Amino acid sequence: MTSVDHRSAEEIGRTATGPRPVPELGAQKAAADLSHVDTVLSNGLRLLAVRKPTVPLVELRLRIPFGGTAPLHAATAEVLAETMLTGTARRDRIEIDTELALIGGELDTVVDPERLTISGNGLAAGLPTLLDVLADALTAASYVDDEVARESARLVERLAVSRTQPRVIAREALLRHVYGDHPATREVPQAADVEQVTPEAVRALHTASVLPRGSVLVIVGDIDPERIAADVERVLGGWSSDASAVVMPGLPEVTGGDLLLVPRAGAVQSQIRLIAQSLPRTDPRYAALQLANMTYGGYFSSRLVENIREDKGYTYSAHSGFEFTGTTATVGVDADTANEVTAAALLETRYELGRLVVVPPTAEEVESVRQYAVGSLLTATSSQAGLASQLAALTAAGLGVEWLAEHPERVAAVTVEEVAQAALDFFAPARFTGVVVGDAETLAPRLTALGGVIVGEPGK
Known part of the structure; x- marks a missing residue:
């Protein structure tokens, strides 16, 4: 029997003259061209x-x-x-x-x-x-x-x-x-x-x-x-009324401030949740903000994930993303960590927010998240179920198929400078507030020493 030499992933990815080049991405196409x-x-x-x-x-x-x-x-x-x-x-x-x-x-x-x-x-x-x-x-x-x-x-x-x-x-x-x-x-x-x-x-x-x-x-x-x-x-002609469906009262604007440590006695893990005011999909700057968010924590190769998951192993998953409610929007950051690294994870999470402001996304980073943003939209709308859910979400803001068809072009047109400005305007650490949920007796000394964290009362 002949032995087979197995090559590692690194060996497969290299040639005699250096790393094997990554193929060029194909031309962008519309996310929707639908009757x-x-x-x-x-x-x-x-x-x-x-x-x-x-x-x-x-x-x-x-x-x-x-x-x-x-x-x-x-x-x-x-x-x-x-x-x-x-x-x-x-x-x-x-x-x-x-x-x-x-x-x-x-x-x-x-x-x-x-x-x-x-x-x-x-x-x-x-x-x-x-x-x-x-x-x-x-x-x-x-x-x-x-x-x-x-x-x-x-x-x-x-x-x-x-x-x-x-x-x-x-x-x-x-x-x-x-x-x-x-x-x-x-x-x-x-x-x-x-x-x-x-x-x-x-x-x-x-x-x-x-x-x-x-x-x-x-x-x-x-x-x-x-x-x-x-x-x-x-x-559906028989389903009728002169009244209109009841819209939830508008949300107050989120303002930055201290994080609240919410006591959960005996917990061995903690939940970090940050939030800041953002932009709705109808805003002309949304595409730039979307790319800024992806650079920060919106996909697996983002700065936040590379830092607190891949490099330091503080959490299995970290993520940032948008939440749309009526005509308003927020951006949130979440990570679950073990108690012993909660303070360190919060420190690095804040650090990456600040770094996004003072060391804005590079051209290479912007191009990477641009391709991912368009590709993920195409993937999400490739099935009937995905397209239906995406359109249902868009209709809450009064949007429809046209927005979906045109969004890849908006993303493609965003400049590196516009992404940097969106990062500066919306990802400054001072704009965020939030909570940390966990065992207060274990967490409070280090979290309060970091500053910007107050301890809440048990059960509140």
């Missing part, structure tokens, strides 16, 4: 129907603004989302599941403080059935007492588990630190509040808030957009 219809139906519902016939399937996303300020709104909305598809005046739960199964389809409902989202998919030939079941739920969901009680009990159990998860605790602590008692902070309702929700309250919330005017329906797949527009107008 579509973008219109507002007679009931006030915006419909965005897009033809993408890669497979004989269809994806559906319905986003309904679902704000509310009542004390039990978050809990009632969560129960509504859990029970909306458990029965209507025409179909019980089994009939709904059976009809969807026959078209290889499904419908799911989730809610957050900003919106109620119904997502679905199925065979393109089964779209009439998918729309009919959706219309039935929108106009005649029954919220039978037994179903509400059963799903509420399950929800209480899930919430009890969820509220023990470090990431959930950190997320809620961050939101409360920057937004106080704003409705946006109630992403995870209290189990005690869910126990107070009645079927009557769920039915009343549906009547008052599950409304077409101001909502958006996105349909992507092997469809004829013009014909689908007429079909949706006909099927």
Whole structure:
């Protein structure tokens, strides 16, 4: 038997005259060149129907603004989302599941403080059935007492588990630190509040808030957009109201300041969460800011990841990215670390923010993140599901297919100087605030010694 010499990755990547050159990237192409219809139906519902016939399937996303300020709104909305598809005046739960199964389809409902989202998919030939079941739920969901009680009990159990998860605790602590008692902070309702929700309250919330005017329906797949527009107008014609869907109150602007150390006694790991005000996708400077963010912590080869993950091993994952809420946007930084390196990880996280300002991205860095930004957008929208979700997110800002098609050109046009200015304007350490969640007895001495960290009270 002959022995085989195996070459290492480094050996494979080199030639006799030096490193093997990386192939040139191909020319950029548009993220979307799609036949579509973008219109507002007679009931006030915006419909965005897009033809993408890669497979004989269809994806559906319905986003309904679902704000509310009542004390039990978050809990009632969560129960509504859990029970909306458990029965209507025409179909019980089994009939709904059976009809969807026959078209290889499904419908799911989730809610957050900003919106109620119904997502679905199925065979393109089964779209009439998918729309009919959706219309039935929108106009005649029954919220039978037994179903509400059963799903509420399950929800209480899930919430009890969820509220023990470090990431959930950190997320809620961050939101409360920057937004106080704003409705946006109630992403995870209290189990005690869910126990107070009645079927009557769920039915009343549906009547008052599950409304077409101001909502958006996105349909992507092997469809004829013009014909689908007429079909949706006909099927959803019975879903109507003179009122508009309820938009969540606008968020206050995030201002920089001290980080709050949120005590979590006995925790062996810590969660670092930073946040600053940013720019929405509609702003002309967004493309430059996007590239600045990617340079900082927006992808695996970013400065932050190279520093605290690859070089120092402080965390398994570190990331920075945008969050869009209504017409506003923030940029966040997150990392989970062991207690013994939390202070060091925070120091390096702040250091990289400052370095992005005083040592702005180089031409090489900008070109790298530029290619990644365009490539990741193309990848994210290559499937029907990905395109539907991306478009549904864009519609929240009043955008659509045109923005998606034109964005690669905007990214391609950004200069190194514009990226450097975006870094200076939006990534200065003083613009950030946030929280560190962990064992205060272990963490407080080093974190407070760094400065800019205050210790919160247990349980608050």
